[in-house]
Amino acid sequence: MEDVHQMASRPIDERVSFEAKANIIRQRRLESAQRILMCAPDHFGVNYVINPWMENQIGQTDAALAREQWVNLQRLLALEGEIALVPPEPGLPDMVFTANGGMVVGNGVVVSRFRSDQRRSEERRFRLWFERAGFDVVDWPDEVHFEGAGDALLDRAQSLIWCGYGFRSSSEAPGLLEAIFNRRTVPLRLVDPRFYHLDTCLCPLADGWLMYYPPAFDTLSQEAIASYVEAKKRITVTEADALLFSCNAVELNGRVFMNGASAELQDKLRTAGFVPILTPLGEFFKAGGAAKCLTLKLVEK
């Protein structure tokens, strides 16, 4: 796998000065750097129920533990890329899940149009952050629900967008994304309410690998996945692993950051050339999210 570590270790001409070498290394690191948007869990909690994970969890989160888990994830990711932060807002407990802020392609971004009223006030906060960060915010019709990188994921080898719909994003969302970003978009219908966002049950990995939980999709969508990704590049996970939010993983430079995974799934990932790195995120389960939901990739790669 051509990862940044390999790229960074490409031989540099020995005859150049020390400073010139340092500059080349710095430049390569900048070129390869991922940027990730996160939001500190200052106001995180379960205050309402909009997915099955949140049932019976109102007021049940431990703020100190949530912070510890979030900080651990942030520190791990900061070793692999640059972390940008959007300020947390009182009264917006789900804003920690920055994956739902929008969908970034190149310098363009579609800001989410949340299905639930409880999350709609996040739209303005994310829009403001994207505008200030210099992104081009693309127009999106108010009547079409779309929950950003929670439901729309870039394949890592092919030029295509996987777009989940059925629970949160509307069925019109994939077609709109395809038109806006001029990139083939594969609509995937989600059918298991526990896996209500695409990133809870599907994770594109480097080199065209795809980790996913097939029963979360209807038959046609499972067939669509199979038609785009050859069998040997599909890593299917069991229900038990799916319930550990193993598909809700962040892959950076070949390392797969996730809440948990069985020994079997970890082996499958290693065989595919990845390094699974487990970091517990149990407090965020209570709101229906884990590693991937807590991040938004800002650079396309």
Ligand code: ARG
């Ligand atoms: N409580 C949040 C919601 O239901 C969790 C969002 C998880 N985010 C994700 N990208 N899957 O909207």
